[in-house]
Amino acid sequence: MAETVTGLPIVLDHVAAAPGGVPVLAGIDLQLAAGGRTVLLGPNGAGKSTLLRVLHGLIPPSAGSIRWGSATGRPGGQAMVFQRPVMLRRSAAENIRYALDLAGIRGTEADARIAEALDEVGLRALADRPARVLSGGEQQKLAFARVWALGPEVLFLDEPTASLDPAAARAVEKIIVDIHRRGTTIVMTTHNLVQAKRLADDILFLHAGRVTERTPAQEFFAGPRSAEAAAFLEGERL
Amino acid sequence: MNTASESFALAAGLVTHFDPHLVDIVLLSLRVSLTATFFAACLGLPLGAAIAVGRFPGRDALIVLLNAMMGLPPVVVGLVVYLLLSRAGPLGSLGLLFTPGAMVVAQAILITPIIAALTRQTVADAWSEYREQLTSLGAGTLRAAMTLLWDTRFSLATVLLAGFGRAIAEVGAVMIVGGNINGVTRVMTTIALETSKGDLPLALALGLVLIAIVVLLNALAQLTRGWARARFG
Numbered sequence: 475m476a477e478t479v480t481g482l483p484i485v486l487d488h489v490a491a492a493p494g495g496v497p498v499l500a501g502i503d504l505q506l507a508a509g510g511r512t513v514l515l516g517p518n519g520a521g522k523s524t525l526l527r528v529l530h531g532l533i534p535p536s537a538g539s540i541r542w543g544s545a546t547g548r549p550g551g552q553a554m555v556f557q558r559p560v561m562l563r564r565s566a567a568e569n570i571r572y573a574l575d576l577a578g579i580r581g582t583e584a585d586a587r588i589a590e591a592l593d594e595v596g597l598r599a600l601a602d603r604p605a606r607v608l609s610g611g612e613q614q615k616l617a618f619a620r621v622w623a624l625g626p627e628v629l630f631l632d633e634p635t636a637s638l639d640p641a642a643a644r645a646v647e648k649i650i651v652d653i654h655r656r657g658t659t660i661v662m663t664t665h666n667l668v669q670a671k672r673l674a675d676d677i678l679f680l681h682a683g684r685v686t687e688r689t690p691a692q693e694f695f696a697g698p699r700s701a702e703a704a705a706f707l708e709g710e711r712l
Numbered sequence: 713m714n715t716a717s718e719s720f721a722l723a724a725g726l727v728t729h730f731d732p733h734l735v736d737i738v739l740l741s742l743r744v745s746l747t748a749t750f751f752a753a754c755l756g757l758p759l760g761a762a763i764a765v766g767r768f769p770g771r772d773a774l775i776v777l778l779n780a781m782m783g784l785p786p787v788v789v790g791l792v793v794y795l796l797l798s799r800a801g802p803l804g805s806l807g808l809l810f811t812p813g814a815m816v817v818a819q820a821i822l823i824t825p826i827i828a829a830l831t832r833q834t835v836a837d838a839w840s841e842y843r844e845q846l847t848s849l850g851a852g853t854l855r856a857a858m859t860l861l862w863d864t865r866f867s868l869a870t871v872l873l874a875g876f877g878r879a880i881a882e883v884g885a886v887m888i889v890g891g892n893i894n895g896v897t898r899v900m901t902t903i904a905l906e907t908s909k910g911d912l913p914l915a916l917a918l919g920l921v922l923i924a925i926v927v928l929l930n931a932l933a934q935l936t937r938g939w940a941r942a943r944f945g
Binding site: 527530532550552553554556559560562563564572573576577604605606607 | 841842844845847848849850851855859862863865942943944945
């Protein structure tokens, strides 16, 4: 995390995105500073996942520009956990080693990080098990162990607990809090408003491909500023 | 008695007694086709993976061409290799014509498109699942291609088997470039042409061995895949 080049703040200037030719985002102006936990809320199809992928550099903007701090192009020091984890056909530990290798971390330093990361998520005993035969919850924890080992500057989370049972979801939330405490900036999407209340410092509300408001979490849940967000919260309460 | 049952009896005798003549022919067949599969794999696996992961102009046309070339007629491949290797041909100085080397070349050309096309399909399917994750982790195109080749290794074993099966069973190409010379380039399939000269038992025996080899290899592949699925998911 002590990079001389920082990928923060992330600055979006009039960004539009049309993955696969379908317009999803339009006119997004946004600045994400270091340190916070930002939760993206909005109805299905609002563009939350697409915005997350644009921020992570997986989808190039179709218009406008994106800058990551002082980095030229897409920086290292970013990581993402997807709704469904993708594991390679090798052991849990080797999956983490693969990610570290891509980040240029090898040898004893890698060994130490792998052990620490598996401890953090409680998967030490499964280190040598093939990753793809682990349960869904275990695979998601392993995805977080991979992130823990990388120690990224920014972490993007796309509905990280959506396919987990309540116990696994709680465990993953705790890991997210731990990762944030270590100094990682968190940007996540969720459909779980209770989870958003627990984890968010501020809320970014999207509707039909546009940001309608960005509000500190407490204030947002007390009374959102935009009519779209108010209608969304109203609908959730019904 | 009729010729068929007599021939079967004689053929069974040849197989069960490991007739040295028969064994030599089987070993040569295996050597030629395994070597051809090896070279075709060295070319076809990376080529298939590169086309699956890479984005370049003409990619779609290349995929169509590759898929079409899976059906290359062996006789045509044999003819082209013959022309290349014949004394007056561009590679005539190598003196490969009518040697096992020429047969390896012909079979490798025949099955490289098969291995490349099937590899492309296998790797492309995996790529659509892994793409975002590998890109997120910072894997470039080359690294991603190598990772996918390794991660689909059990499916690719079947791909190599398909190539080998095609190589060892074809007759047109090796007949033309090998010449079916007794003791030098006579393999299991070209010997089947001995039928016209009346050596039905030997031809039948080789047919039996050929089928046994193909069945054995496929059984092995099936077992490996089942084991791998249980072990690695």
